[in-house]
Each structure stands twice: as structure tokens, then as C-alpha cells.
Amino acid sequence: MSDTVDVLIIGAGASGAAAAWSLAETRMRIVCLEQGDWPRSDRYASTTRDWEARRMGEFAYSPNTRRAAADYPVNDDDSPIKIANYNAVGGATVLFTAHFPRFHPSDFRVRSLDGVADDWPIDYQTLEPFYAENDRMMGVSGLAGDPAYPPKTCVLPPLALGRSGETLARGFNALGWHWWPSDNATASRDYEGRARCINLGNCGGGCAQGAKASTDITYWPAAVRAGVEVRTGCRVSEIRCSDAGRATGAVYFDADGVERFQAAEVVILAANGVGTPRLLLNSVSRAFPDGLANSSGLVGRNLMFHPCAVITGVFDAPQDGQRGPDNWLWSHEFYETDPARGFVRGYILEANRGAGPAQSALAGLSSGQVTLGADHHASLRRVFDHTVGLVAITEDLPEEHNRVTLDPVLTDAHGVPAPKITYRISDNSRRMLDHAVARAGEALRAAGAHTVRDVTPLATGGWHLMGTARMGNDPARSVVNAWGRSHDVKNLFIIDGSVFVTSAGVNPTCTIQALALYVADQIKARLASLFD
Amino acid sequence: MTAFTDRDLDILRRLAGRMIPASAEYGVPGADDEAIFADIVRTLAPAAGTLSPLPARLADAEPDAADPALRPILTAVMLCYYRDDRVLVSLGVEPRPPFPKGFEVEEGDWSLLDPVRARPRLWRDAGRM
Numbered sequence: 001m002s003d004t005v006d007v008l009i010i011g012a013g014a015s016g017a018a019a020a021w022s023l024a025e026t027r028m029r030i031v032c033l034e035q036g037d038w039p040r041s042d043r044y045a046s047t048t049r050d051w052e053a054r055r056m057g058e059f060a061y062s063p064n065t066r067r068a069a070a071d072y073p074v075n076d077d078d079s080p081i082k083i084a085n086y087n088a089v090g091g092a093t094v095l096f097t098a099h100f101p102r103f104h105p106s107d108f109r110v111r112s113l114d115g116v117a118d119d120w121p122i123d124y125q126t127l128e129p130f131y132a133e134n135d136r137m138m139g140v141s142g143l144a145g146d147p148a149y150p151p152k153t154c155v156l157p158p159l160a161l162g163r164s165g166e167t168l169a170r171g172f173n174a175l176g177w178h179w180w181p182s183d184n185a186t187a188s189r190d191y192e193g194r195a196r197c198i199n200l201g202n203c204g205g206g207c208a209q210g211a212k213a214s215t216d217i218t219y220w221p222a223a224v225r226a227g228v229e230v231r232t233g234c235r236v237s238e239i240r241c242s243d244a245g246r247a248t249g250a251v252y253f254d255a256d257g258v259e260r261f262q263a264a265e266v267v268i269l270a271a272n273g274v275g276t277p278r279l280l281l282n283s284v285s286r287a288f289p290d291g292l293a294n295s296s297g298l299v300g301r302n303l304m305f306h307p308c309a310v311i312t313g314v315f316d317a318p319q320d321g322q323r324g325p326d327n328w329l330w331s332h333e334f335y336e337t338d339p340a341r342g343f344v345r346g347y348i349l350e351a352n353r354g355a356g357p358a359q360s361a362l363a364g365l366s367s368g369q370v371t372l373g374a375d376h377h378a379s380l381r382r383v384f385d386h387t388v389g390l391v392a393i394t395e396d397l398p399e400e401h402n403r404v405t406l407d408p409v410l411t412d413a414h415g416v417p418a419p420k421i422t423y424r425i426s427d428n429s430r431r432m433l434d435h436a437v438a439r440a441g442e443a444l445r446a447a448g449a450h451t452v453r454d455v456t457p458l459a460t461g462g463w464h465l466m467g468t469a470r471m472g473n474d475p476a477r478s479v480v481n482a483w484g485r486s487h488d489v490k491n492l493f494i495i496d497g498s499v500f501v502t503s504a505g506v507n508p509t510c511t512i513q514a515l516a517l518y519v520a521d522q523i524k525a526r527l528a529s530l531f532d
Numbered sequence: 533m534t535a536f537t538d539r540d541l542d543i544l545r546r547l548a549g550r551m552i553p554a555s556a557e558y559g560v561p562g563a564d565d566e567a568i569f570a571d572i573v574r575t576l577a578p579a580a581g582t583l584s585p586l587p588a589r590l591a592d593a594e595p596d597a598a599d600p601a602l603r604p605i606l607t608a609v610m611l612c613y614y615r616d617d618r619v620l621v622s623l624g625v626e627p628r629p630p631f632p633k634g635f636e637v638e639e640g641d642w643s644l645l646d647p648v649r650a651r652p653r654l655w656r657d658a659g660r661m
Contacts, residue, residue: 046630053575053611105658113658123661143645148654161640169644178654180645198634208631323635336656357623358614362607365597372551372595377558384623 005029008250008264010236010279012036013091014509015495015516016270017215017223018134022520024226026527031262032228033252035235036070036088039216045205052358059095059205061460063087072235072412072419074274076462079423081305083274084463089230090216091272092463093509097203098185098212099327099350100140101506102131102514105150106336110397110502114337114344117397120501121473121482122518124150130514130521135183137222138213138513139191142183148332156188159197159328164320164388168329168351171447177333182350183510185213186325194218201322201353212325237416238283239267239492245287246531247492253414266491266523266530270516273303273465273497277404278419280469293469293486293494298479300405300468302398303421304503307429308461310352311440312389313449314369314382321354321385328353331390334439335505343431345395347505349440352389360384367453390443391458392436394429395505398467425457433457464508469498483526484519490531495519534581536573543586544576545569548609551595560622563613571612579604 006028009016020032045054056065061084063071070087086095105124110117128150135155142154158181161169165181172179186197186207197211210217224230233255240248240261249263269276277300283292291299329351337344355363361380364370370379402424406417425433433456441452472478475487480499486492495516497508504511523530536544549564561568576583583604595602613619617627626633 044631047632048629049615049627050611051629052615056607056611104655106656108661109658113656119661121661124658125660145649147648147651150655160637161642161644162637163640166638166640166644169640173644173647176647178648178651180648198632199637200630200634202630209634320637324637332654336654356614357620357625358611361610361614365606365610372597374553376552377555377560381558381623 004263004265005031006264007266007268008033008262009268009270010250011091011270011272011275011496012089012220012230013270013272014093014215015512016268017219018137018513018516019268019270019495019520020228021137021219021223021226022517023523024223024228026524027227030228032230033234033236033250033262034089034230034232037232038089039094039206039214041206041208041210044208046200046202046208051202051205052356055202055205061095061204061463072416073410075407075410075418075420079421080425080457080459081307081423081462082459083421083465084460085272085274088216089220089232090214093214094206094216095204096463096509097326099507100138100183100185100510101330101348102149102183103504103506103511104335107502107504110345116344117502118472121471127511127514127518130517131510133517134510134513138185138218139187139194140183140185141188143181146180148178148180148335154183156191159184159186159188159325161329162320162324163318164353165329165351167315167319167388167447168443171443172331174446175443177331177443179329179331182328182330184325184328187211187213197325199324201324201326203326235412235414235416236279237414239279239292241283241285241287241292241489243287245489247489257414266493268493268495270496273468274404274419274421276494276496276498277468278406281406282417288488293479293488293492295488296476296479298470298477301400301403302467302470303402303404303423304396304398304467304500305423305462306393306396306464306503306505307425307433308394308458309392309433309437309454309456310389310458311392311437311444311452311454312387313444313447314451315386315388315448316450317448318385319354319388322356324353326353327351327391334435341435343428343435345397345432345505347392347394347432347436349390349392349436349443352391354385354387357384360387369451369453388444390440392433392440393505393507394432394436396429396503397426398470398502399426404468464497464503466497466500466503466508469494470501471499472501483522484515493519493523534584535577536580536584540584540586541573543588543591544573544605546592547590547595547605548572551606551609552613558622560619561616563609568613568616572608575608575612576605
């Protein structure tokens with residue numbers, strides 16, 4: 001098919017779904033190209049006895065481990081944090097834990113407030129209505145009144161505290177620290193055709209219950225009903241551009257491996273903070289010899305993860321084990337900047353359930369808490385169902401040397417260059433991680449943990465991919481403008497985590513989707529003059 | 533596809549049995565139990581080409597969990613051992629997949645939030661752009 005569509009969206013994950021749904025009301029012809037397929041919830045890990053093994057294989061976070069047909073390889077050898085993603089309709093929301101914190105107002109003004117990085121060209125209030133709209137579409141559980149946030153309403157009641165939550169709450173209370181039930185895009189009650197959470201645990205292996213708001217069961221059904229076409233198994237290799245500097249459409253390989261071209265009036269990139277710069281850098285033309293939309297030279301630069309630490313405590317009393325949503329409680333005690341801590345910006349601590357028996361054994365063997373041989377059974381029983389964790393998600397500040405480039409050798413199955421990651425954890429992040437590990441250990445001990453261990457940094461924690469096509473008002477210092485349109489290419493928009501100016505210290509999906517809705521709203525409001 | 537030799541299987545079984553021996557105290561088999569070991573061999577079969585021939589030292593040495601060479605075997609042993617019905621029951625775990633039955637999680641004591649509710653706000657007012 002080569003007839004021209006009005007809007008071509010590349011990527012059917014968190015942001016592509018939200019934008020498609022929002023734009024569908026315009027009755028424009030909208031096509032989304034997705035390299036993966038529709039997920040099958042009846043095949044998710046928790047439906048079979050070998051669910052722990054499948055979490056490490058076909059549902060592994062790393063595409064280099066999964067090596068599925070939908071995946072492209074990533075050269076992340078030069079990064080202490082490895083890339084995590086998922087390629088399917090729903091994207092990474094199929095495997096995410098649905099932890100759904102908004103940014104704080106201060107996250108948009110880091111230069112003004114803390115003298116580092118850059119302010120965003122938009123603020124919290126700009127995104128607030130889109131956060132709320134996204135909460136309704138995703139069905140977010142939570143509790144109003146959190147003193148860490150400006151007032152907001154919650155769509156569904158909070159997820160249950162459970163034994164593990166009570167344990168952590170008592171620890172935080174003993175220290176006088178903030179905690180609150182998390183905003184989580186897992187339905188605590190039946191909601192909009194989705195059944196309530198039944199505590200399968202194992203959210204990262206896909207939610208067979210359909211309680212977790214992956215976009216294949218939230219935005220996409222509504223968008224498809226409204227006329228949006230999703231073409232699966234279609235891997236985009238480049239975006240073509242006219243000599244006049246307009247995007248003309250995308251070249252892609254269809255499910256049969258046939259190379260095709262889809263012409264479009266507007267192209268929207270929603271391929272995540274690694275996939276989007278990969279495509280832009282691979283889209284070379286006379287008008288853009290250094291990659292599409294890259295006159296600033298910033299495409300691929302300023303890659304931000306959230307360097308993470310996992311701190312676990314072992315308790316005498318039984319806890320919830322792996323039963324229940326993975327993340328259901330947070331502490332923002334150390335979120336806002338305090339210069340006395342020795343670093344700028346801050347981090348969130350989020351509660352983390354225990355693991356299944358095999359994962360408990362493997363983690364315990366790595367940490368030395370579980371042994372091999374005669375004492376194996378006793379040592380395993382000390383940690384299994386007796387462990388609760390905290391994950392520290394630290395704010396990663398933008399640095400141009402942290403970047404995505406095209407690998408000169410490695411390619412995907414269609415010969416498209418793979419992304420190459422070059423990344424270092426900054427001194428500020430390391431100080432923040434040290435602080436977080438120490439504070440989380442205090443909280444766990446105050447909660448009664450007799451043993452505390454940490455994994456720092458979490459090498460497999462490259463879930464949050466941000467900053468590689470940043471937003472800004474200055475075309476020399478940013479890739480897209482304040483409403484997601486490329487400075488260079490007037491009919492090219494970017495709506496995924498690439499546009500983040502800074503990373504904040506919380507999971508980004510909620511903000512990625514709010515931004516996608518905001519950009520879609522701007523497109524709708526400016527249709528008459530969209531390319532001016 | 534390369535398969536394990538009889539020699540490999542003998543080494544592997546002895547190694548698995550030393551990693552997780554049977555326990556009368558907990559009423560569980562070892563990882564060298566016939567059914568569990570068969571599961572381990574099936575799981576490792578795709579990697580036989582890279583693992584075989586297994587080094588003779590693995591036959592009698594005490595297994596070291598930190599030995600990178602042991603990692604794939606260690607992982608397979610743990611994944612297979614901890615999905616055996618007898619082992620799961622001994623841990624108090626129902627031998628079934630999580631879905632569709634799910635699990636109960638207690639609602640918890642929400643009065644624990646009272647001191648947090650009483651706190652002043654933590655967020656900073658950042659003004660408007």
C-alpha cells in the first residue's frame with residue numbers, strides 16, 4: 001500500500017497508542033506501523049507452571065536475551081545499564097510494572113530551581129489535564145491526599161497494602177518519613193471492561209488477568225474502533241524526506257519481509273528513547289546528511305536512564321512473597337533537592353514484592369544469603385516469602401556524551417543498523433545511589449529486617465529511555481519544539497521519552513503518555529496552520 | 533543439535549545432587565531426583581553444544597555459586613527444582629500457575645497513613661512558565 005495517509009505513527013507502545021486515540025476524533029486517516037504483534041494474554045508467563053523460567057526467556061526485559069522476531073539487537077556493551085524494552089502492540093507497557101507516578105512541578109524547572117540542566121518549555125500545569133485524562137484511560141489506582149503532590153483526584157481505590165506494605169509502612173513511620181500508596185495503572189476494581197487485579201504477581205511477565213493497563217487493552221481497542229489502522233509485523237527502517245525538508249513517509253519491511261513505503265502528510269515517531277534516535281540517525285538525505293531533524297547535532301545525545309538500586313530486607317515474619325502487584329507503595333522523602341545531601345535533585349523509593357521460589361534461590365545465591373549443599377533448604381526458607389524490597393529510582397541528569405549512535409557492524413534481521421549505547425553513570429547519580437541505598441537500608445531495618453542487601457547499580461534496569469531528541473524553544477539546543485514538532489521538519493513529531501528535557505526521579509510512562517496526549521491536542525488545535 | 537554424552541549426564545547429575553541434596557528434614561528430593569533431573573536435562577539441551585564436554589572437575593568439587601562457568605547449570609537447576617510439585621508443597625506453595633486463580637493479599641491497616649496525612653506538603657511550587 002503506498003497511498004498517502006494523513007498521519008503515520010511509528011510504534012504502538014505507550015505514547016503511540018495515546019496519540020492515536022486522541023487524534024482519531026479528527027477522522028483523519030491514521031496508520032500505525034508496529035514491528036511486533038498483538039500480545040496474547042492467554043500466553044503470558046503467569047498462565048503456566050514454568051512462569052519463572054519464561055520470565056527469564058521469552059519475557060526477559062532485554063531484547064538481546066529474548067531475541068524474538070520482533071526484536072532488534074542493541075549493542076549496550078559500553079553501558080553499565082542494559083536496555084530493556086518490549087516490541088509488540090502495547091510496547092513496554094506489556095511488561096511494565098504499571099507504577100505510575102507523575103512528575104513533580106519542580107521536575108520541569110530544574111535550571112531555575114536547582115541551577116542544573118535545563119528547564120522544560122512546558123510546566124506541570126500544562127500537562128495536568130492530560131495526566132488526568134490519561135489516568136482515566138489507563139484506569140489508575142491510587143489515593144488522593146498525597147503530600148508529595150499537588151492535589152489530584154484518583155480514578156480507582158488504592159491497591160491493597162498487604163503484609164509487605166504494612167511492614168514497610170511501619171518502618172517509614174518509625175523514621176517519620178513520607179510514604180503513600182502508589183499511583184498504579186493496575187485496576188484495583190473492575191474498570192472499563194478490565195477485571196480487577198487478583199494478585200498474580202509477576203506483572204513483568206504480562207498480566208493474564210488484564211488488570212494491568214497495557215495499551216493493547218486500553219487505548220488501542222478504542223483507537224481501532226474509531227478507525228485507526230494498526231499494521232503489525234512492520235519494521236520501519238527510515239523516514240524519507242523531500243529536498244524541501246518535509247517528511248514524505250516511512251520505508252518499512254512488512255510481516256513477509258517485503259520492503260514497502262508508506263506515504264504520509266504527518267509522521268509521528270513513538271519508538272522510544274532508543275528506537276526513535278536510531279530511526280532518525282538512519283534517515284539520511286541530501287537535506288539531512290547527519291540524520292533527520294538533527295541540525296542541532298543532539299539526536300541521540302543526552303540519553304538518560306534512571307540508575308536504580310534494589311535494596312532488599314529479610315524479615316522473621318512471613319511477607320507477601322511474589323503475590324500482589326510488584327510496586328504498590330512509594331516514598332518521596334528524598335525527592336526534592338536538599339544541598340546538604342551532597343547531590344542535586346533526588347529519588348523515589350518504591351516498594352518491591354518478593355520473588356518466586358526459583359528467583360528467590362537465584363537472587364539469594366548471588367547475594368550469599370542462600371547456599372548450595374546441605375544448608376540449601378534452610379537458607380532458602382529464610383528468604384523465600386520473607387523478603388521485601390525497595391527500588392531507588394534516581395534522577396539522571398542529561399549529559400551529551402551519553403548517547404545512542406548507529407552500530408557500524410551490528411544490524412537487525414533486515415539489515416538496519418542496530419543502536420549502540422554509550423553511557424556512564426555520573427558522579428551525582430553515584431552519590432545519589434549511595435544515599436538511597438543507605439536510607440533504604442535504614443527504612444528496612446526500622447521495619448524489622450534482620451538482613452539487608454543491595455544490588456547497585458541494577459545492570460538490567462534500563463527500562464526508562466529518555467532525552468535523545470529533547471524538547472526546547474531553541475533549535476540549536478533541542479530537537480523538537482514545546483509541542484513536539486521537529487524544529488527542522490515541520491511535519492515530523494516526536495512523542496516518546498526521547499523528548500524529555502530531564503528525567504525526574506520517577507517512572508516515566510505516565511508523563512510520556514500525558515505528553516503524547518498534549519502533543520496530539522496541539523496538533524488538533526493547530527490543524528489549519530500545523531506546518532507554518 | 534549436539535546432545536549431552538553419558539559422561540556429561542553423569543557429571544551433571546552428581547553436580548545437581550550436590551547443589552541441592554535431598555532432605556529428610558524437609559521431605560524433599562534432591563535435584564538429582566529422576567523427574568527433576570530429566571527436566572534439568574531438557575532445559576539445558578539447547579545449550580549442550582556450548583556446555584559439552586563438561587569439565588571433569590565438576591564431578592566431585594563443591595559447586596561454587598559464584599563460578600561464572602556454572603551459571604547456566606545453576607540457573608537451570610534452580611528453575612527446574614523449584615517447579616517440582618513435591619518441592620513446592622514443602623514450601624507451602626500450591627503447585628499451579630498463578631493465573632487464573634490468583635492470590636489473596638490482605639487489605640492492610642490504612643490507619644498507618646495517619647501520621648503521613650498530618651505532614652505538610654513536600655512538593656515545591658515551581659511557578660508557571
